[in-house]
Amino acid sequence: MQVLLVKDVASLGKAGEIKEVKDGYGQNFLIAKGFAKLATNEVLNKYKAEQKKKAEIEALEIAEAKQMQKVLDEITLQIPKKIGANNHLFGSLTKDEVAQYLESTHRIVIDKKAFDIPQIKTLGSFQANVKLGHGFSANLKLEIIAQQDK
Structure with a gap:
């Protein structure tokens, strides 16, 4: 199962990374506790759009x-x-x-x-x-x- 990490998880990875995990660990811990989302195309595209918007806002704040x-x-x-x-x-x-x-x-x-x-x-x-x-x-x-x- 592939998941997109939305928060840093010790010994697994940082927020924004896509990781391959076992089904039980992914469903019962990572997704249930809000540390990750199932890595579907829709979720990945939404995450990329959010990151792009954050970058634009930060560039505006810096200017x-x-x-x-x-x-x-x-x-x-x-x-x-x-x-x-x-x-x-x-x-x-x-x-x-x-x-x-x-x-x-x-x-x-x-x-x-x-x-x-x-x-x-x-x-x-x-x-x-x-x-x-x-x-x-x-x-x-x-x-x-x-x-x-x-």
Whole structure:
């Protein structure tokens, strides 16, 4: 019996491989537990189509990450903060604040968990690393300025 593995199976193979197994092992364990499907032409064609679609989606995500990397590398985000004595901030700059300012000023929505910022407690220029997925990251320039009282 030939089966298409849909999950990795120890001592048999990895997902996507077609394996020849005994009928009882294939029916009673692999197919029953959801580790494999019977390797018919219909199942194989469907699996190949799913893999092709996944590859297309991944290629699109990579292209979007590259484009976002170029955009973010060009941006200098000016963030006004209240300051106290010696140009120290009241509190420190948070990932949430950076994400909100990026969205409000440039209409770019990035989850705050993607930001890796140093602890910022003074005015000045800093760099924030932004993880974009698929191994891509961008360097966002941050400029902390004094907030003008109204």
